[in-house]
Amino acid sequence: MRVCVVGCGAVGSLFAANLAQLDDVEVWAYDLSREHVDAINRDGLRLSGAGEVLGRLTATSDPAALPACDFGILATKAMHTAAAIEATAAAFVGGCVATVQNGLGNEEAIARHAERVIRGTTFPAGRLVEPGHVQWDVKGDTTLGPFEPRPAPFEEVERLADACTRAGMPTTAVRDARGPQWRKVIFNAATNPVGALTRLTHGRVCEDPELRRLVTGLVDEGKAVAAAQGIELDADPEDLIDHAARPEVAYDHKASMLQDVEAHHPTEIDYLNGGIVRFGREQGVATPLNRAIWSLVKGLEQSW
């Protein structure tokens, strides 16, 4: 089977390099960074940290160079989804396209250009150290499921999940993947922007009782929007938030959005709190706190 990772940043590289370990999978990567692409083609794609992996694959910045693929794995930042799938859609005419991105709305954007779409949520994390080399910070599970309005056949979802699992990226195929996705979105939307606006690490956000109550207010709105859609969360985001605040877990972790803010990079706020607000509006569920946080982070981006 042939897989193309679209957007070979940190998370995309974890999938690409690991999948390239399998004899029965041919891996391609599409990425706009020429330096990264050249390094991958020359030296392979190297992971270090949570696992030492060297993946041999073909990378390109030219969408016309992509062969027909059985699967696409979209792993760009959420604001680049539409452009990335528009550029690469021809490679997936006969295949399925999965997203392992953050936030809400990626599946909808992909479905405008692809027939068979797979909803996905992934927890592993890393960061690009240099072209061709990604630091693998955190191992974690991935959940895949058919995207209801334009579903990939479930056996295809299972085939991709099986390949990922065999490659060392534990992945589960489920009929309804919305629960894990909303659990992660609610977690991220309630904690990342609060860290970004206050400049506090996750642990310190949770230590301040008033701030922690604000986080709960954001979580509750997200839960109400999920419930209105009939989504059953697979775990309580509150438990994840408290778990992550433990010193041995992620007390000192600076949310990726805080890192974006410090570097003056656009954030994924439109797809986190903005996504909760949009889905809330469709469901008739009020989300005033998420909307306030969305506006504040948009304002922060506008100040640069």
Add this chain to the structure above:
Amino acid sequence: MRVCVIGAGAIGSLFAAHLAKVVDVLVLTRRKEHAQELNDRGLQVSGRHDFTARVTAAADPDELPEFDVGIIATKANGVEDAAASLAGRFPAATIMTVQNGLGAEEIVHRHGAWPLISAVTFMSGTKHSDTHVEYILDTPTWLGPYGATPFDGVEELARLLVESGLEAEALPDLRPAQWSKLIFNATVNGVAALTGLPHDAHFAAEGAESDLGHLVHALVDEGKRVAVAEGVVLHDDPWEMNVLATKRGSAHYPSMLEDVEARRPTEVELINGALVREAGRHGVDAPLQNAVYRLVAAREASYS
């Protein structure tokens, strides 16, 4: 007639220099070098007015003669120290407070039995050095009696300010103006501090769903509900004040924004905290004002 200005920041310097054109002016500073500089060089005003005034300055209240009116022009979080430095002295003086937020009068009252005048000011300036202040906005200062202070004394001080070249007006009840400014400051200063935006057109933009104007409007509406519960009929609509201010050409940098950028303590407790506490006292829901309050307070906590 002798006036003493306590605290020679931008606002204090503007009061001191202008009043020195019509009465004897004393200035009580925090730093000795500041007093020395003022005695040696006078106090220069540029911008809307252009002159240099002679003032008598000291950092030690024991070095000051008796005065008729004291104007405490420190930031809200400097009132406690300023009032303590006057305690047990100047029994014939009337004291005016002109801080942002609520509660300055009560703090002064705890340190002595002086008659008090409440004031809010909308003028603004930038201090270029210890002896040079630029007069930027010539918007008015409003004065009103606090407690049993006779109104004619308030009118006299307002007249004196007008004679000195400043805009001022005596109001029999200052609370409508004080609350207009409280709601305006809690909203605009808080949002500016969190977003890094000066008070510009973003604050009045209500186009896209995530535009900041929606949040500013909702924050003002919460503040207005608290004012209603307090029985205050606002002097000005804070939303209109906001829209007007964003149309003034050069965008103002609210002090709370300057404070967080310089990692200094802000006035958040006496502005946002005061409004949220008033809401709580009256049982009025103010979740968005509460969110802004907690976020700015946490941003301050992130300095250490």
